[in-house]
Amino acid sequence: MSNPQRGAVEFRSVRKDYGAFTAIPHLDLKIEPGQLVTLLGPSGCGKTTTLRMLAGLETPTQGAILIGGQDVTRLPPNRRDVTMVFQSYALFPHMSVFQNIAYGLESGGLRASEARAAAGKGLELVGLSGLGDRLPSELSGGQQQRVAVARALVLEPQVLLLDEPLSNLDARLRRRVRTEIRELQQRLGFTAVYVTHDQDEALAVSDRIVVMKDGHIAQDGTPRQLYETPASEFIADFIGEANVIGCDVISVEADGARVRVGSQEIALPARSASTGAAKLAVRPNAFRVLQSGEGLAGKVLSAAYLGDHFEYEIDTAAGRLFVVDGDSTTAAAPGADVVLQFRGAGVALIA
Template sequence: MITQKAGSVVFENVRKTFGSFTAIPDLSLAIEPGTLVTLLGPSGCGKTTTLRMLAGLEHPTEGKILIGGKDVTMLPANERDVSMVFQSYALFPHMSSLDNVAYGLESSGLSRKEARERAEEGLVLVGLAGMGKRLPAELSGGQQQRVAVARALVLEPQVLLLDEPLSNLDARLRRRVRTEIRELQQRLGFTAVYVTHDQDEALAVSDRIIVMKDGQIAQSGVPRELYETPASSFIADFMGEANVVPCEVVGVADGEAQIRIGGLLHRVPAGKAKPGAARLAVRPGAISLAEGKGQGLDGRILHSAYLGSHVEYEVETEVGTLFIVDHIVDRILPAASEASLGFRSRGIALINN
C-alpha cells in the first residue's frame, strides 16, 4: 500500500551564486507539511534555482536547507527523500507505463515483483488503471503527465517537486490536469512544491503562493490575499492585469481609507495607508462603465473590442488610460464616445510601492 509521509521544508538564509552572478542573494522560507506551495515569478526570478537546490541538483553557496527537520544542505539528490516531476516528463520512450513507474523502485533495491505491484498501485492512484502496457507514445500528454506523477509518488517522498509540469499541454488540458494534481495532493496529503510562471495555474492549485523577483520573495500569501491585496505594483501587475493609478488618501478611520481618484471619492481597506498621495491597483473587472459624463470619473473611449463573454475597453481619463473588462455585452460603447467610470468594492487595493 502506497503511503505518503509529508515533510516540512525550510530554507535558512540561502545564497546561490554562479561565478560572479548572484541568483539567490538571501532566501528564507518555510513550507508546512501537507501543503502545496507554488513558487511563482517571471523567467530569471530564481524559482527554478530554488527548486533545484531543494532537489539536490544544485547546492547553496551559503545557508541551510532542511527537509522534515533534517539538514540536507549538502546531501546528494538520492539521499533527500524527495521526488521530482520534470517539465519534459522524462519518460523512457521504449518502456511501458508500468515499467516507467517501476523503474525508480527497482533501482532502489525492490524486487521486480514488488516494484511492479507498487507501480500498478501508482497507476491506479492517478487514474490510469489498465494502461500499464502502453508506451508513452500511445498516451495523451495529460496521461504522460500522470505517469510521471505516479513514478514520483510510488517512491513515497516527503516532498514532491513539480517543475513547470503543465507547460507542454494545451490550455484546456492544462486546466483539467492541474485540477487532477490538486485533488490528488489533497486526497493523499503530501507536501508539494510547484514551480510555474502561470498566474492562473498558481491561483488554482496552491495553498500558498510565493512570488519571487530577482531571487527574493516579493510577497507570500494565500491566493486570494495576493490577488486582492498586492503589496506592490509588481505583484498587482504580475498576479493578473491591473491598472495602477495615482490617488489621494483623504482620511483613514475604522480600517478604511477614503480616497480621491480624480474627482471621484471611494472607500477601500486602509492597510497601512496614511493621508496623502498614494497609488491604487485596480483590476480591469473592478471598474463599472456608464454612457455619458458626470456620473463618476469622466473618460473617453479610445478602443472597444467584443470578445463574446465580455467587452474590453481602453478609456482615457485624467488619471491615465485605464483597461476595463465589462461583462455587459448587449451595449458596446464606440470609440470617441464619452463615459463615466465607477469603482466596485472588490478588486481595488492601495499599494505601498
C-alpha cells in the same frame, strides 16, 4: 513513531552564487506539511534555482535547507526523500508505462513483483488503470504527465517537486491536468513545491504562492491575498492584470482610508497608508462603465466583444485603462464619453 515534521520544508538564510553572480541573495522560507506552495515569477527571478537547491541538484553557497526537520544541505538528491516531475516528463521511451513507474522502485531494491504491484496502484491513483502495457508514445501529453506524477508518487517522497509540469500541454489540457494534480495532492495530503511562470496556473493550484523577483520574495500569501491585496505595483501587474492609477488619500482612521479618484471617493483598507498622493491597483473588472454620473470621466478608445463580456481601452485623466465589463448588453462605441465607477472589490492601495 511517525515524524510530525514529515513533509515540512525550510530554507534558512540561503544564498546561492554562481561565480560573481548572486542568484539568491538571502532566502528564508517555511513550507508546512501537506501544503502545495507555488514559486512564481518571471524568468531569472530565482524560482528554478530554489527548486533545484531543494532537490539537491544545486548546493547553497550559504545557509541550510531542512526537509522533515533534517538538515539536507549537503546530502545528494537520492538521500533527500524528494522526487521531481520534470517539464519534459523524462519517461523512458522504450519501456512500458508499468516499467517506467516501477523503475525507481526496482532501482531502490524492491522486488520486481512488488514494484509492479506498486506501479499498478500508482496508475490507479492517477486514473490510468489498464494502460500499463502501453509505451509512452501511445499516450496523450496529459496521460504522459500523469505517468510522470505516478512514477514520483509511488516512491512515497516527503516532498513532490514539480518544475513547470504543464508547459508542454495545450491550454485546454493544461487546465484539466492542473485540476487533476491539485485534487490528487489534496486527497493524498502530500507536500508539493510547484514552479511556474503562469499566473493562472498558480492561482488555480496553490495553498500559497511565493512570488519571487531578483532572487528575493516579493510577496508570500494565499492566491486570494495576492490577487486582492497586492503589496506592490510589481505584484499587482504580475498576478493577473491591473491598472495602476494615482489617487489622493483624504483621511486615514484606524485601519480604513478614504481615497479620491476623479470626482469619486471610496473607502479602502488603509494598509499603512498616510494622507496625500498614493497609488491604487484596480482590476479590469472592478469598474462599472456608465454613460453618465459621478466617477472617473473617460473616452472609449477601443471596444471588443468577447461573448460574455466587453473589453475596453478607455482614456481618462488617470491614464489609459483596460476595463472588462460583464454587465452591459450593448458596447460603448469607440469615441463615446463614459464614466467609470468603482464596484468596491478589486481595488487596493499599494506601496
